[in-house]
Amino acid sequence: MKDGYKWVGFQYELSGNIYSLGRIPKCKSTMLKHLKPGQKLLVAGAGHGTEAIQAAQMGIDVTVVDLSATMLRHCRGRMDKCSDAAACMTCINDDIFNIQDTEKYDMVMANFFLNVFPEKRVDEVANHLASLVKPGGYFVVGEFVLPEKGLIGLLQNLNWYLAILFYSATTEATLHPVHDYAGLVRGSGCDIESIEYFSIMGLKLYWSILGKKK
Numbered sequence: 001m002k003d004g005y006k007w008v009g010f011q012y013e014l015s016g017n018i019y020s021l022g023r024i025p026k027c028k029s030t031m032l033k034h035l036k037p038g039q040k041l042l043v044a045g046a047g048h049g050t051e052a053i054q055a056a057q058m059g060i061d062v063t064v065v066d067l068s069a070t071m072l073r074h075c076r077g078r079m080d081k082c083s084d085a086a087a088c089m090t091c092i093n094d095d096i097f098n099i100q101d102t103e104k105y106d107m108v109m110a111n112f113f114l115n116v117f118p119e120k121r122v123d124e125v126a127n128h129l130a131s132l133v134k135p136g137g138y139f140v141v142g143e144f145v146l147p148e149k150g151l152i153g154l155l156q157n158l159n160w161y162l163a164i165l166f167y168s169a170t171t172e173a174t175l176h177p178v179h180d181y182a183g184l185v186r187g188s189g190c191d192i193e194s195i196e197y198f199s200i201m202g203l204k205l206y207w208s209i210l211g212k213k214k
């Protein structure tokens with residue numbers, strides 16, 4: 001199976017944490033508060049699985065899916081260190097499109113996952129993820145914010161392009177402008193219930209979008 005993160009996967013979690021001064025890990029986990037123990041969570045393109053492990057420690061029944069064996073190895077390594085998490089987690093090394101559990105999950109999370117896909121494919125991915133959510137369940141997207149106008153937008157774009165230039169050169173991620181993630185959540189058949197922003201010195205850089213499936 002394709003492993004786009006074979007050479008850079010090892011540093012992914014640490015560098016994201018440092019680059020965002022801790023905002024990215026917070027962004028990934030913030031919407032877990034909408035789940036209760038025993039509910040089912042799917043984390044798509046989970047990488048090192050920060051939010052997945054946190055969810056499993058809350059007693060949530062977690063499935064993580066990732067195409068990269070390297071990323072999953074790091075996730076499993078962290079999971080094995082937390083015996084309370086390991087019991088609640090299933091790890092699947094596969095393409096998300098091979099997961100066909102329609103309307104099975106109380107929440108599907110896509111943190112910094114949709115940004116890997118090009119403009120012409122990303123709505124198909126978002127729609128597939130939303131199809132896995134139960135009616136009334138949640139589709140959560142954590143991502144780089146859609147840049148505003150003017151100087152603020154320039155800085156938000158700079159934050160995005162610095163990251164994507166590196167990952168499009170080293171992984172299968174494609175170089176593209178920031179997607180309209182709120183539009184993708186709505187377009188997948190979800191109402192937006194809330195949005196949380198993660199800022200550095202007042203500049204909004206990341207957001208977590210909570211979509212509720214109709």
Ligand SMILES: C[S@@+](CC[C@H](N)C(=O)[O-])C[C@H]1O[C@@H](n2cnc3c(N)ncnc32)[C@H](O)[C@@H]1O
Nearest residue numbers: 045046047066067068071094095096111112113
């Ligand atoms: C940018 S990383 C984000 C990782 C993690 N969600 C995080 O925020 O740290 C994207 C992840 O999606 C995975 N991925 C890319 N395409 C995928 C696909 N079609 N199915 C499953 N996982 C995929 C990659 O292997 C990688 O681990």
